Amino acid sequence: xxxxxxxxxxxxxxxxxxxxxxxxxxxxxxxxxxxxxxxxxxxxxxxxxxxxxxxxxxxxxxxxxxxxxxxxxxxxxxxxxxxxxxxxxxxxxxxxxxxxxxxxxxxxxxxxxxxxxxxxxxxxxxxxxxxxxxxxxxxxxxxxxxxxxxxxxxxxxxxxxxxxxxxxxxxxxxxxxxxxxxxxxxxxxxxxxxxxxxxxxxxxxxxxxxxxxxxxxxxxxxxxxxxxxxxxxxxxxxxxxxxxxxxxxxxxxxxxxxxxxx
Amino acid sequence: xxxxxxxxxxxxxxxxxxxxxxxxxxxxxxxxxxxxxxxxxxxxxxxxxxxxxxxxxxxxxxxxxxxxxxxxxxxxxxxxxxxxxxxxxxxxxxxxxxxxxxxxxxxxxxxxxxxxxxxxxxxxxxxxxxxxxxxxxxxxxxxxxxxxxxxxxxxxxxxxxxxxxxxxxxxxxxxxxxxxxxxxxxxxxxxxxxxxxxxxxxxxxxxxxxxxxxxxxxxxxxxxxxxxxxxxxxxxxxxxxxxxxxxxxxx
Ligand SMILES: Nc1ncnc2c1ncn2[C@@H]1O[C@H](COP(=O)(O)OP(=O)(O)OP(=O)(O)O)[C@@H](O)[C@H]1O
Ligand SMILES: [Mg+2]
Numbered sequence: 015x016x017x018x019x020x021x022x023x024x025x026x027x028x029x030x031x032x033x034x035x036x037x038x039x040x041x042x043x044x045x046x047x048x049x050x051x052x053x054x055x056x057x058x059x060x061x062x063x064x065x066x067x068x069x070x071x072x073x074x075x076x077x078x079x080x081x082x083x084x085x086x087x088x089x090x091x092x093x094x095x096x097x098x099x100x101x102x103x104x105x106x107x108x109x110x111x112x113x114x115x116x117x118x119x120x121x122x123x124x125x126x127x128x129x130x131x132x133x134x135x136x137x138x139x140x141x142x143x144x145x146x147x148x149x150x151x152x153x154x155x156x157x158x159x160x161x162x163x164x165x166x167x168x169x170x171x172x173x174x175x176x177x178x179x180x181x182x183x184x185x186x187x188x189x190x191x192x193x194x195x196x197x198x199x200x201x202x203x204x205x206x207x208x209x210x211x212x213x214x215x216x217x218x219x220x221x222x223x224x225x226x227x228x229x230x231x232x233x234x235x236x237x238x239x240x241x242x243x244x245x246x247x248x249x250x251x252x253x254x255x256x257x258x259x260x261x262x263x264x265x266x267x268x269x270x271x272x273x274x275x276x
Numbered sequence: 277x278x279x280x281x282x283x284x285x286x287x288x289x290x291x292x293x294x295x296x297x298x299x300x301x302x303x304x305x306x307x308x309x310x311x312x313x314x315x316x317x318x319x320x321x322x323x324x325x326x327x328x329x330x331x332x333x334x335x336x337x338x339x340x341x342x343x344x345x346x347x348x349x350x351x352x353x354x355x356x357x358x359x360x361x362x363x364x365x366x367x368x369x370x371x372x373x374x375x376x377x378x379x380x381x382x383x384x385x386x387x388x389x390x391x392x393x394x395x396x397x398x399x400x401x402x403x404x405x406x407x408x409x410x411x412x413x414x415x416x417x418x419x420x421x422x423x424x425x426x427x428x429x430x431x432x433x434x435x436x437x438x439x440x441x442x443x444x445x446x447x448x449x450x451x452x453x454x455x456x457x458x459x460x461x462x463x464x465x466x467x468x469x470x471x472x473x474x475x476x477x478x479x480x481x482x483x484x485x486x487x488x489x490x491x492x493x494x495x496x497x498x499x500x501x502x503x504x505x506x507x508x509x510x511x512x513x514x515x516x517x518x519x520x521x522x523x524x525x526x527x
Binding site for chain 1: 278281282285286289292293296297358361362363365366367368369370371372373526527
């Protein structure tokens, strides 16, 4: 099975902070790969480099056969992303946000009209489609971002804590939909989450990153065996320690509050 | 074809955002009205006494330019807002050459500024301004659009480099204000002290003001053809630089 993502000796420094310290890993085509780690471990920074938004300090990233630094436009053709941080135009309506995305990804009108309806129903926003996004609740905005991320069918989908602050219904709908896409179109998935049961249920393979370094890699069962633990949660704690990270020691609620404070 | 659609939808986005922010639309009319009334009527008598003729005819094109200048720089710098609210990264991961994204939003911003200029143009009727010839109006509108395009692209280029709102005030005080006050929008360039005249000649807005004054009031200092050539060249240069800066954004 060929690789959809190849990362070699990737490094990112922000001045004196070493956010990502020489990591290497591969994701196979069609695989669901979970990237787990405590707050500030370097997950989002890695995703930003993989998705052409940030230039690495050093190292190489190949996505679907193209080099991220050399052919950013080709790379952008093969992935989709749901960001950890807000990314909607709040002055536009929900539908307009979806439509701009569809046009930018070159979808034909007949196709995108159908998909937008289908996805906005999936996240239960269809009856609010003409509302301005600034009038949405935090969870509704998140649901819209998820619908938008699923609109064009990429080869690899990046999900950076997609289910943060979502109700169980939407979480479930999202993963069911992604599963269907994986079966139908061979979609590969790269996701981060702090919910261990979500990782366990949806990932074929997991890499655990801590302080910018990958500390373990393997299937959920591999990790449990390696740490001699019964749950992925315990395995995670065994691998990364029990200490709370100073960089981002905040709970889910205050992060949601920060997410939508503007 | 796909690229045209992208330019169009991003252009439309700027327009929708503008039309929906009523406060921005109305608020931005306060300043031109103040300038027209206070300066136009305030300096009118002295200007006439000094042999300058009708000051309102002289001032009105300058105030139109002011309005276009402010609106277009704001529109360009709006990138900072997009960055802050997170929408910028959504546009930056799209599989589109960033040049087209930059062109779409610049055309959108320039159109908004142009509309603003036309609104002020209409307002000047109420304070006694009259364009000298109807046949020159299309040229005047072309000049307006070129000015709008230049300053939106300039705003975009600057906004691509700013990380937060902090730099915004500096831009207003050290770029936009001097551009406006040194452009000859408020005073004639003839007979200025040498140093000031040189500065005025270096200010791109001077050529916009001059083109508009030439086409609307019939009194160009440099000549309308010359003005339009200069602005067009400047538009090309700044679009090129803006596109470069925009493609290099990291978020
Ligand atoms: N633009 C930046 N400038 C300086 N430091 C940064 C920047 N972006 C990230 N960092 C630092 O890089 C480190 C990794 O951050 P990153 O956002 O990748 O963490 P994460 O694993 O996604 O954490 P979380 O689970 O909280 O989302 C942190 O120490 C963070 O402070
Ligand atoms: Mg993160």
